[in-house]
Amino acid sequence: MILQIETATTVCSVALANQGRVIAIKEANQRNIHAEAITVFIDEILNKAGIKYSELDAVAVSSGPGSYTGLRIGVSTAKGLCYALDKPLIAVETLEAMAGGLIVSGVDSDVLLCPMIDARRMEVYTALFDAAGNRLQPTTAEIIDANSFAAQLEQSKILFFGDGAPKCRETLSGNPNALFIDDFANSAAHLTSATYQKFKAAQFEDVAYFEPYYLKDFLVTAKKA
Template structure:
């Protein structure tokens, strides 16, 4: 079974093909170019490098949020269009679970954080275990002090990863001391392979939906929606 994974919920664009859980090909770029420029050439490349044809793909997994509103729309529109053309199911994958997956086999608390702006992060609290991480709390749009307070429920060390780490690392250290650990740079960026792997696990367990049924998990309203709600509330 071949699954194409697409990650576009953050400034990073990632694409991969997995076969029965084995990574066949993967591309990742963090060059700040728009995902609408990067994704289609990357998808074409990984399919060719995997040695398969588009008709061999059994499902398309895509990062469905939280993350950048623009990035999510580009990634999901691309995934839904391909799934519709190829007449195969699409699988929405949590951006935060995809981040946590590489450390999932370690029996510890992991907390992926993404920059949500407005002094908040998108966060999720997982416990690592074999297979998929166990979701303990989230996803959340939350400030760092509130997140640290929530993490007090688990007295052990907490490993953070994600693009918000460079922004909030010093604040987290100040609030948590040596309870806070930070994953290596190689695990800080979301990967198309993790999205594809989670999509594969979902597909073999009977998951997958029609393209038009897929919805993004934005967590909070966009700026335009906030302004519209305020206007309508007057």
């Protein structure tokens, strides 16, 4: 039984999975609720499933990139549970989890998958995967312009999805190979496949030293007068 936590975006999501199947989930897409909601959601799904904390086999967390505050809350919660329960920690990169979630829902075999997480202004955190989930490009912070993904769009259809994708629609939608999914939301359920594979392979993180994958340094800006 694995507890899965996703807090990298505005979605606060917790799922409970057993042998690669989600058996309980609680989530809300609302900004700035993660700190107050995350432990409540965990209690609710464990109670719903009739599972005690001690019966968990591992805790998995979406590791980033994404919201600095959201990631910090999710990873801190996961690490705290692992410390208290003496359970292993599993980390799944957020963009990988997003691609995995879309693949489970069904995609054509000839499209490429481009999950996007909103950063600042016209910038997104993104990567590129094929329809089988194989990574084609590493995770990067990209400023979207008319030339973004030009080489790939010449050869393949690309599905853009995630809360960063709307930034690209106006810029890239003129290309017939640029496809957009509007209703995709991050979910702890998307971690399930990768988490189960890592659990079976005993690919665990060092709880003491693990940190979220912020990708970029957190910048504090002065409040305007």
